[in-house]
Amino acid sequence: MEMRVFARALVRWWFLPVVMLAIALAGVIIYHRIRDKEHASSNVAIMQSYFPPPGEYVPPQLGFDALAGSQDLHARIANALHDGTTADQVGQMLSIDYQPKLNQPNPSPIYKVTIADTDRARAIKIDNIAVQEAKQLYGEINSPSAQDVASAFKTQTDAAQKKVDDARAALLDFEQKNDAFALSQRRDQEFGLIAQLRSAAVTASGRGATTDNGDGAALVAARVELNRLMALEPQYEQLTSDLTLASAARDRLSQRVSDLQIAGPSSAAQLADAQSQFTSVQATYGSALIALGDFQTANGISNLPAAVQGQTTMVNQLVVADATTRESAGAIDAAIGREQAELQRLLALEPQYDQLNLDLVNAESQRTSLSQHVLDVSIGQSLPASIQVRVLQDATIESNMVMTLLTYGLAIFLAVFVSLTAIYLLAYFEKMPASVEDIERVFGKPVIGRIPAAGS
Amino acid sequence: MSVVIPAAPQAGSKRRMLGLRGPASSAQPLISAHPASPFAESFRLLALNVRTMLSFDARKSVAVMSGYAKEGRSLVAANLALALAEEQRVLLVDERRRAFAGPGSLTDLFRPGGENGGQRIPGEMRRSIVESAHPGVFIMPRLVDTGGPDDDVDAAITHASDAGMYTIIDTPPALTTTAAFEEARLAGNVLYVVRDATTDLDAHRRVRDQLERLNVNVLGILLNEH
Numbered sequence: 001m002e003m004r005v006f007a008r009a010l011v012r013w014w015f016l017p018v019v020m021l022a023i024a025l026a027g028v029i030i031y032h033r034i035r036d037k038e039h040a041s042s043n044v045a046i047m048q049s050y051f052p053p054p055g056e057y058v059p060p061q062l063g064f065d066a067l068a069g070s071q072d073l074h075a076r077i078a079n080a081l082h083d084g085t086t087a088d089q090v091g092q093m094l095s096i097d098y099q100p101k102l103n104q105p106n107p108s109p110i111y112k113v114t115i116a117d118t119d120r121a122r123a124i125k126i127d128n129i130a131v132q133e134a135k136q137l138y139g140e141i142n143s144p145s146a147q148d149v150a151s152a153f154k155t156q157t158d159a160a161q162k163k164v165d166d167a168r169a170a171l172l173d174f175e176q177k178n179d180a181f182a183l184s185q186r187r188d189q190e191f192g193l194i195a196q197l198r199s200a201a202v203t204a205s206g207r208g209a210t211t212d213n214g215d216g217a218a219l220v221a222a223r224v225e226l227n228r229l230m231a232l233e234p235q236y237e238q239l240t241s242d243l244t245l246a247s248a249a250r251d252r253l254s255q256r257v258s259d260l261q262i263a264g265p266s267s268a269a270q271l272a273d274a275q276s277q278f279t280s281v282q283a284t285y286g287s288a289l290i291a292l293g294d295f296q297t298a299n300g301i302s303n304l305p306a307a308v309q310g311q312t313t314m315v316n317q318l319v320v321a322d323a324t325t326r327e328s329a330g331a332i333d334a335a336i337g338r339e340q341a342e343l344q345r346l347l348a349l350e351p352q353y354d355q356l357n358l359d360l361v362n363a364e365s366q367r368t369s370l371s372q373h374v375l376d377v378s379i380g381q382s383l384p385a386s387i388q389v390r391v392l393q394d395a396t397i398e399s400n401m402v403m404t405l406l407t408y409g410l411a412i413f414l415a416v417f418v419s420l421t422a423i424y425l426l427a428y429f430e431k432m433p434a435s436v437e438d439i440e441r442v443f444g445k446p447v448i449g450r451i452p453a454a455g456s
Numbered sequence: 457m458s459v460v461i462p463a464a465p466q467a468g469s470k471r472r473m474l475g476l477r478g479p480a481s482s483a484q485p486l487i488s489a490h491p492a493s494p495f496a497e498s499f500r501l502l503a504l505n506v507r508t509m510l511s512f513d514a515r516k517s518v519a520v521m522s523g524y525a526k527e528g529r530s531l532v533a534a535n536l537a538l539a540l541a542e543e544q545r546v547l548l549v550d551e552r553r554r555a556f557a558g559p560g561s562l563t564d565l566f567r568p569g570g571e572n573g574g575q576r577i578p579g580e581m582r583r584s585i586v587e588s589a590h591p592g593v594f595i596m597p598r599l600v601d602t603g604g605p606d607d608d609v610d611a612a613i614t615h616a617s618d619a620g621m622y623t624i625i626d627t628p629p630a631l632t633t634t635a636a637f638e639e640a641r642l643a644g645n646v647l648y649v650v651r652d653a654t655t656d657l658d659a660h661r662r663v664r665d666q667l668e669r670l671n672v673n674v675l676g677i678l679l680n681e682h
Contacts, residue, residue: 449501
């Protein structure tokens with residue numbers, strides 16, 4: 001189409017752009033009247049961990065901007081507002097956007113928390129609430145739950161415990177079958193007893209004493225008590241092991257609670273969680289303590305190893321005294337022979353005993369390490385939210401000028417474009433001659449006359 | 457004396473003048489009523505152009521043609537005849553059929569009269585050529601019926617040219633009856649009248665193509681802004 005034809009059509013339908021412009025501008029004005037909202041926004045930085053706490057630092061699994069879609073966050077904000085705003089309404093007005101800064105690489109990502117509302121003051125208020133609630137929720141979401149960690153490690157923990165139980169059962173079975181309770185101590189005691197008996201035998205042979213095969217009643221009673229105490233040792237070790245484990249966990253959680261109390265109110269959720277764990281461990285510790293106390297009361301002992309040691313010494317002394325009292329070299333020699341036989345038996349059992357004991361120690365060590373690791377994971381892998389989330393700028397109102405100008409510009413552009421397109425199409429499909437020149441072109445002849453209008 | 461041809465009603469048509477959008481006039485004057493008006497001068501200029509263009513034409517005949525009705529053919533034919541008659545005698549042939557002729561047709565406008573009292577020019581024609589009341593203008597009235605071929609026009613043109621007269625034929629609308637092209641062929645020359653843009657370009661092209669096939673010379677276009 002020639003420009004002349006289009007220009008003529010434009011002159012003919014000049015009102016089309018005017019009408020379209022009027023409609024477009026009116027539409028934009030109405031749109032802004034109805035839809036315009038104030039946008040309040042804050043800037044939040046998520047700090048990286050420069051000084052990770054004990055245990056390996058693990059980056060947050062959930063980004064800060066993902067919280068924008070959290071129904072939990074919407075509900076928290078709505079609850080904090082107390083003005084009837086629903087969680088869904090909060091969800092519609094809230095947005096959290098990552099703020100990339102390619103020219104200034106920063107390891108700590110920055111996010112913009114924005115609230116759109118018709119009222120300026122309310123937008124600022126909701127935005128500040130949203131930042132605080134998001135900060136709280138972010139810390140909670142990215143902190144591992146003690147129960148979840150315990151559940152995650154349950155298989156390994158149970159396996160380690162079973163290994164300990166099996167090792168202890170094997171050792172106990174060995175000790176019962178072979179009368180080898182506290183084998184190492186008894187071996188040492190036998191060495192000492194034999195040495196004392198030999199000394200007594202030298203003394204008795206000088207006096208020409210005769211031998212006698214019988215033991216005294218006190219010695220027999222002392223031996224019975226010693227055997228009872230030794231039989232109690234496996235159960236005692238189990239109880240003291242449980243108590244030691246619970247005590248270690250209690251000490252560590254106590255330290256964690258103390259750290260979080262120092263961190264301030266922003267770590268309230270984590271503090272509550274740690275205190276909950278501490279209470280649980282404290283209860284476990286108390287139970288272990290009570291069980292040990294019951295055991296000690298029921299068996300009439302306070303410190304079993306010390307009691308065994310004392311009883312052993314007493315038995316040794318009674319054996320020597322009994323042999324000396326009889327003043328019989330033969331009796332002393334018989335006692336020496338008996339004790340040497342016992343020593344030989346114990347020495348023969350020692351390698352297998354050592355192996356079983358080592359298995360038990362290793363199993364208990366593994367279980368202890370695992371328990372410690374589980375505890376580290378649950379309390380030590382993430383920094384409190386107050387440290388990781390920093391508010392760089394509180395809520396301020398953003399200017400809508402650019403958006404407003406853009407919408408007006410777009411409306412004007414569209415109105416002009418649509419109207420010019422319409423005029424172009426009208427001109428293109430117009431069959432009526434736009435001027436007498438069009439008819440001249442059809443016939444290839446000029447206008448040779450013009451009858452003027454009436455009155456001219 | 458003024459003779460007025462009533463204008464046909466413009467019902468239903470969107471009037472768009474070519475560059476001028478004024479309403480159609482309710483009456484069509486003849487230049488004899490306003491001899492010093494711009495209206496009359498425009499026809500005198502047209503007559504000059506026609507005379508010049510037909511100066512080497514033996515038959516000196518022109519068919520006034522338009523695509524559709526109400527373009528002003530009768531107005532042009534009548535006033536062109538009057539303008540030409542100021543210097544030379546003119547034969548005005550009213551070829552509009554009854555269906556297209558209003559009460560103020562050329563036959564009615566140019567009633568017999570003049571010095572010879574409307575004397576008839578004898579000939580071998582069904583219709584006679586009669587001198588009208590306007591000096592120098594002879595009228596060949598329209599057919600009363602539409603039946604059968606009519607050779608009178610060809611004979612009238614021959615008689616007129618032999619007598620040194622111009623012949624102006626007022627034709628029916630070209631796109632509603634083929635008679636207009638027949639008369640254009642007999643005249644050999646066409647003056648194409650355009651009033652406004654109610655006739656689309658395709659219609660003009662159809663008229664042009666047909667005239668080319670008939671080897672009819674289009675003298676030019678007459679823009680009727682009246």
